[in-house]
Amino acid sequence: MSVEEQQRRSRRSPRGHWAVTFAVLAIAVSAFTLLQSMVVPVLGLIAVEMDTDMSTATWVLTAYLLSASICTPLLGRVGDVVGKQKMLVVTMAALAIGSLVAALATDIWVLILARVLQGAGGGVLPLSFGIIRDEFPERSRTTALSVIAALGSVGFAVGIVVAGPIVDGLGYAWLFWLPMGVTALAAVATAFFVPSSPVAERTRLPLLPAVLLAGWLVALLLGISRGNEWGWASLPVLGLLVAAGLLAVGWVVVENRARVPMIDMRMMRQRGVWTSNVVGGFVGFGMFSSFGFLPQFLQTPSSAGYGFGATIAESGHILLPSAIASFVIGFATAPLVKRLGARVVVVAGTLMTAVAFGSIAVWHDQVWQIVAATTLQGLGNGLVFGSLAGVVIASVPASQTGVASGMNANIRSIGGSVGSAVMAGVVTAHVGVGGLPAEGGYVIGFALIAVAMVLAALVACAIPGAGGPTGRAPRRVASPRRTVAPTMRRVLAPGSSVGV
Template sequence: MIQPARRAHHQVTFAVLALAVATYALLQSLVTPVLPTIMESLHTNQTTVTWVLTAYLLSASIFTPIMGRIGDAVGKKKMLLVALGALAVGSALAAIATGITLMIIARVIQGVGGGILPLAFGIIRDEFPLPKVSSAIGVLAALTAVGAGLGLVLAGPIVDLLDYHWLFWVPLIMVLLATAAAVVFIPESAIRTPSRISTTPALLLSAWLVCLLLGLSEGPDWGWTSGKVLGLLAGAVVIGGAWVVVEARSTAPLIDMTMMRLPAVWTTNLVALLIGVGMYALMAFLPQFVQTPTSAGYGFGATITESGLILLPLSITMFAVGIASGPLAARYGSKAVVVTGSAVTIISFALIAFAHHDKWEVYIATAVMGIGLGLAFSAMASLIVEAVPAHQTGVASGMNANIRTIGGSIGAALMATIVTSGAGSDGIPKESGYTNGFAMLAGATVLALIAALAIPAARRGHPATAQDLPHAELGLVPGGTLLGADPE
């Protein structure tokens, strides 16, 4: 029998994917704490500089599922290199930008890198021994949140020691290393979904996401009853409905609505939405809380660097738990891990809402939150991959990541409204605003727990769809090992 060409060991492939995912995750949050510095350096105003975040968010939301779908069709490695290339070009442009216009364009290009996550999940499913898939996906999923947390931690020291341009030079170096390693070590999967990719669903998806996320992002500033915000949200509903109809009738849908209606998929996506509400809103507003001068009667007057360190326990515990999530899911089931993570996250939000008068209380709350989010994020990614056929891994993972981002936008918008509603004449919010806001996030996580309990249980340690495709299509040989991978 002719033996297949030897492929890189799956652990090497994982290391390359981890570097790519970590780089993308860092760029999600590195610029958040230093927007005032960027505003001053690029001679712009508060309203305009927020587009450095908004443009990236909109671009990533559009391209994450689209890149995953194209990867399923034409090859995941090819599209991973495209995503890494966009991240590199965007980082280079942002690093050399001397005006706000080029900076915003650079951030739009960086958003194409959002496809890295679903493509990485798809590559893992295609290339890893079946028993290793859940653990590897869990760690990468945890890395997305860990990287976002570390971005807040590292932003201050990078700017203090160098300058804000290095917020993009450092990721650029990481991207170039990841790209070179991907070319050499990541194999191209034989699992494809050869079909025409319709442009109409892609345009409709892009349009309703832009309307929704722009309306949510600008609602606190423009006013929730303003014509622009109401028009954007109404447009999101109308265009979103049209998108669903077109996708359901399409012979080559961008997002398979039948797949999205699978009980394991829609319930997990609902958990992702609600968990996203809490996590991203916390990362946006906890640094503001601790930076509040003590003269306000709360807060710690922390610097940018100190406020980032407040989130360091979250990143540490999240990564540690993310590594352990695979074995836990194999033993107890991914659903049980998501339920446990959601329950722990409720405790952490309650702590931070009502016990935030000393720094040690906040450190404990963020450490507990890392445990909860690490469990939930890691197992949710595994549940999605387990629930869909191999050829839909990329697009399903992309939509899950997208829904999490939408949840983050909803959470940030609601938090901004609650926190600023009682601000004094000096513009500093009252402590009660933060307390009510963090309590609201705890409430969202309670709903996430309820949704997690509704997730259908799968056989422990076995992807629900491992039997969906014959061994030849999955690339498996007897014993459950992917062709070319070394069993362990």
């Protein structure tokens, strides 16, 4: 028995059974991902209810993505330092409080502020990945990672599906009341049933790298999200993008020189890490942009020459098979990875999504064509997300599990923000009958997503063939500048390895 397994067993108590822990983590991740997307099909309704314009209402989604992009890596790193279980309780509490404020909000800016608070829930993904690695038996770890990762994709699609019935039956405020109850219960369950995590490092938090990371992410995503409204060649947008570039360079320099870096740049250069991050960014590009605009496409009246005049609920029903497919394939991903290797599974998943989006661009005259394509896309996303988490975690030491997986989830959000902005720019640039977007804009947009997925497949070919969750121990990445706890010294001792 390995030293890591002995330490895990010595910590486990009856309340910390891994199956119970998995159930709590699944609920927490599902709540976060649902909140990510449930507002997408009802932004127009929120604009009417809050008496504001559509551009301002869009910040209900943008603010959430901005906050999650910043909080995901930060809370993952804090969890590595102070304990993942403690930070997961804090994260769930922030989601619950943010949901309460959003449900009670009567002003658009109060709602946007509540969404910023909800964005702290981004930490649930890296913290969950880290807890699984710390607490789960080796035979169950890969499957648990695959299912939790797949929930990130499934939750986004399900959020769009359930938004219509909730709004029709209860009102849009219940898009926040229901998650508030679930996340509050998840916080309590985490405190009582998830075992306390080992603290891998006792050190000060890297404040300057955190500020710089937040700075360039805010500047980048703000510039991208407002580019269509302000003009891509306008001084504010160009200034934000230039500032993002400068701050990003400064962040990398500081991280490389910091005695206690927030993100070890040598870790980010590991092949399993950088390939997973690039693929995750491309897939996020496709997922957010497609599901952000497919409901709009489906809800367009047929008098425009395309579309089906679907209601919010009907458009959700059309996309439901995609969510089901993504969830079901999550259970089969781990066996496929063990049999074929992560590289083959991820390449297959990205090519499936490329075919799906390409077919939507060409064939979209019948509802069954949309259902078939989005179902294929759901299968592809499930394969990719269910594999990437294991590749990243297997490529880094246990002390960096939280921040590495958090950065991967964060890059997915950044890719989604870029994708949404690009899709919006393409679609709104083509105006058709009655001021509605022209069909050609959607065709070009979905074709661009298909191209992005082909690029993702090319990058996925560089994923380590036998590393990660296929069974071979990854190369160690140890930082001599870190102060590692005694237990970690034993795990990272010469001749030992940290694997999944």
